[in-house]
Amino acid sequence: MRGVSIIPQTLDMPTPFPHLLSPSPASAMAPAAVVLSQDEQKRVAAYRAVDFVQSGMVLGLGTGSTAVHALDRIADLLRRGVLHDIVGIPTSKQTESIARALKIPLSDLDAHPIIDLSIDGADEVDPFLNLVKGRGGSLLREKMIEGASKKFIVIVDESKMVGRLGGSGLAVPVEIVPFGWSYTLSKLKALFELERGFNAKLRTRVEEDGKEVPFVTDNGNYIIDLYFENGIERDLGLLSDSLLRIVGVAEHGMFLGMATSVIVANKDGEITVINK
Numbered sequence: 001m002r003g004v005s006i007i008p009q010t011l012d013m014p015t016p017f018p019h020l021l022s023p024s025p026a027s028a029m030a031p032a033a034v035v036l037s038q039d040e041q042k043r044v045a046a047y048r049a050v051d052f053v054q055s056g057m058v059l060g061l062g063t064g065s066t067a068v069h070a071l072d073r074i075a076d077l078l079r080r081g082v083l084h085d086i087v088g089i090p091t092s093k094q095t096e097s098i099a100r101a102l103k104i105p106l107s108d109l110d111a112h113p114i115i116d117l118s119i120d121g122a123d124e125v126d127p128f129l130n131l132v133k134g135r136g137g138s139l140l141r142e143k144m145i146e147g148a149s150k151k152f153i154v155i156v157d158e159s160k161m162v163g164r165l166g167g168s169g170l171a172v173p174v175e176i177v178p179f180g181w182s183y184t185l186s187k188l189k190a191l192f193e194l195e196r197g198f199n200a201k202l203r204t205r206v207e208e209d210g211k212e213v214p215f216v217t218d219n220g221n222y223i224i225d226l227y228f229e230n231g232i233e234r235d236l237g238l239l240s241d242s243l244l245r246i247v248g249v250a251e252h253g254m255f256l257g258m259a260t261s262v263i264v265a266n267k268d269g270e271i272t273v274i275n276k
């Protein structure tokens with residue numbers, strides 16, 4: 001693979017899973033195979049990423065269930081005085097409120113236009129470290145903050161690794177302004193009209209009274225989810241340009257060439273660090 005170096009690692013950090021290090025008596029001769037849940041894999045990857053955090057850094061704080069593990073770890077190291085003088089730049093309102101509750105000092109992109117390191121999850125990672133992000137709906141702020149970062153470490157469990165973006169059958173999100181949303185949807189559909197197995201849908205959520213309403217991002221926008229039966233088969237850079245040329249599109253969830261490292265944890269607790 002060109003331009004990418006892969007470094008397999010074992011758990012060389014304070015582990016949140018002591019059972020990994022203390023085999024039961026029955027397994028003293030032959031260690032029992034430990035199978036980590038998906039959430040444990042996310043936590044292992046997140047903790048490894050936080051090893052790269054140093055005191056005094058301005059940190060981009062990601063959004064989602066994987067990024068929350070990194071927040072927990074950073075907060076713990078701050079509490080114990082292992083880290084100090086950290087400033088976090090949250091990528092969503094949700095992350096902001098979690099980080100506040102954890103007492104991580106916060107600021108914003110206007111005050112800190114250069115960020116030392118961002119740590120965030122992803123929905124998909126391809127072999128060239130291109131990503132799909134935004135199933136949590138925070139892609140615009142994530143792209144701004146991670147784009148302003150000297151280093152961007154992506155933390156994933158092994159299920160997120162794909163041969164081709166869009167290839168997991170899940171959505172590639174596009175954030176659009178609410179004005180004329182169905183017009184913008186039709187423009188997006190026209191872009192892929194010759195693509196077999198393509199579909200595009202407004203993302204919705206169901207309110208307590210059972211009413212279905214559009215999902216609204218932190219920026220007051222809507223999201224159109226794009227689905228590709230066989231993943232995205234066309235040139236990603238050209239597709240990115242075409243999407244951004246549609247008036248009404250604010251941003252899309254393909255993060256191309258942005259990740260500087262990807263940390264992948266698998267169910268056996270093995271960590272692989274892939275550097276650009």
Ligand SMILES: O=C(CO)[C@H](O)[C@H](O)COP(=O)(O)O
Binds near residue numbers: 063120
């Ligand atoms: O891009 C994101 C939010 O906009 C998340 O990083 C992405 O959806 C991965 O989420 P999780 O860590 O919960 O699997």
